Amino acid sequence: MSTHPAVVTASVRGALQVIKVPTVAPCTGEVLVRVEWTASTPLDLHQNDGGLLVQHPQVLGGDIAGTVVEVGLGVERLEVGDKVFGFTWREQKEKAHQTLATVPEYLLGIIPPHIPMRAAATLPDNFVTVFHALTTDLHLPLPWPRPATAPKHANSPILLWGGASSVGQYALQILAYYGYRHLLTTASPRHHELLRSLGANAVFDYRAPDVVARILDAAAAGDGGGDGGGGGGEAGVRMPGEGSTVAVLLPVIVRDATEGQAPEYSMDAGGAVAWKAGVEVRGVRTHFYLDNEFFKQKLQSEIMPTLLGQGIVKPNRFRVVEGSTLRERAQGAMDRLRRREASGERFVWRVSE
Numbered sequence: 001m002s003t004h005p006a007v008v009t010a011s012v013r014g015a016l017q018v019i020k021v022p023t024v025a026p027c028t029g030e031v032l033v034r035v036e037w038t039a040s041t042p043l044d045l046h047q048n049d050g051g052l053l054v055q056h057p058q059v060l061g062g063d064i065a066g067t068v069v070e071v072g073l074g075v076e077r078l079e080v081g082d083k084v085f086g087f088t089w090r091e092q093k094e095k096a097h098q099t100l101a102t103v104p105e106y107l108l109g110i111i112p113p114h115i116p117m118r119a120a121a122t123l124p125d126n127f128v129t130v131f132h133a134l135t136t137d138l139h140l141p142l143p144w145p146r147p148a149t150a151p152k153h154a155n156s157p158i159l160l161w162g163g164a165s166s167v168g169q170y171a172l173q174i175l176a177y178y179g180y181r182h183l184l185t186t187a188s189p190r191h192h193e194l195l196r197s198l199g200a201n202a203v204f205d206y207r208a209p210d211v212v213a214r215i216l217d218a219a220a221a222g223d224g225g226g227d228g229g230g231g232g233g234e235a236g237v238r239m240p241g242e243g244s245t246v247a248v249l250l251p252v253i254v255r256d257a258t259e260g261q262a263p264e265y266s267m268d269a270g271g272a273v274a275w276k277a278g279v280e281v282r283g284v285r286t287h288f289y290l291d292n293e294f295f296k297q298k299l300q301s302e303i304m305p306t307l308l309g310q311g312i313v314k315p316n317r318f319r320v321v322e323g324s325t326l327r328e329r330a331q332g333a334m335d336r337l338r339r340r341e342a343s344g345e346r347f348v349w350r351v352s353e
């Protein structure tokens, strides 16, 4: 049996390890990918430091960018040598933080030729998260191909709390592309210009003491405003009024992981805070996006590469985490996430040499 190296979380809050895992030959409809680049995401930290949805030792990673090296029977779209990217998360053989991954064809798109592989690695999990959350949880249809007419809620205020996050940046770009024009978001001031360029109508500093009042004013006025300074981060909870729908990206982080402290999470978006009466609260779980048969077939294989290739969606800014070994690079990215160094950028790193 052939094997290859994989990065695993071996214990809660322990150091990452590299172990040998079996290389699984592709079955019908699957391809074998040499994983060249990946990104470390908050879920990797939640899994390593919080043990969230983990059975040790567990291979980490959900963002693959690499090259197809073998195809199984019945594979119709992909060929050996194709440069591909995809969100892959369900079982060991398809996880991203290993040098070879066995993945069904429908989870992969071809990377547009002008996009560097490391930049493509910033997309998949959160590109998929945005389509899933907007359609399933916020009930905003995103038909494909995009219709020529404006959507029903084109002028309704939509607030994205945390616009500089990877999810936030992709959400702004995708909503703007679909014709949603009243996009309000929050971020540290250094990201405001970027977020306006991605489609935000107004940007607010989430630490500002008057952030709630300013956002409510802008939402009511139907125009921009934005920018401010100060402190106070849980303000977003006080804002949605009766009739609003809120999609919370699970897990709710009750307490962040730090170097000296274990994190605390909740999977109960509705109960984690005191929402106002009449607010519909949904906990987003992108891991169920394949329940939508159309998205299963089209989202990663066609929609994601098309929007990236046409420049409608730009990759996140990223920082390459260097290291002389696979373990060093993976650990370096994990440590940066724990220190909360991610601000408007993704940590990407090389997997296979």
Ligand SMILES: NC(=O)c1ccc[n+]([C@@H]2O[C@H](COP(=O)([O-])OP(=O)(O)OC[C@H]3O[C@@H](n4cnc5c(N)ncnc54)[C@H](OP(=O)(O)O)[C@@H]3O)[C@@H](O)[C@H]2O)c1
Residues within 6 Å of the ligand: 041, 042, 043, 046, 125, 126, 129, 161, 162, 163, 164, 165, 166, 167, 168, 186, 187, 188, 189, 191, 206, 233, 249, 250, 251, 253, 284, 285, 286, 287, 342, 343, 344, 345
């Ligand atoms: N359930 C799901 O299906 C699902 C899917 C994907 C992601 N998620 C979750 O969604 C969250 C975001 O993921 P991501 O990959 O987009 O994260 P990310 O890119 O690492 O987010 C980093 C950004 O978060 C912003 N931020 C931190 N605290 C904030 C606060 N109190 N208010 C507003 N912004 C704040 C920072 O903004 P500034 O730089 O402007 O300060 C920073 O740029 C994570 O918790 C992740 O686990 C869930």
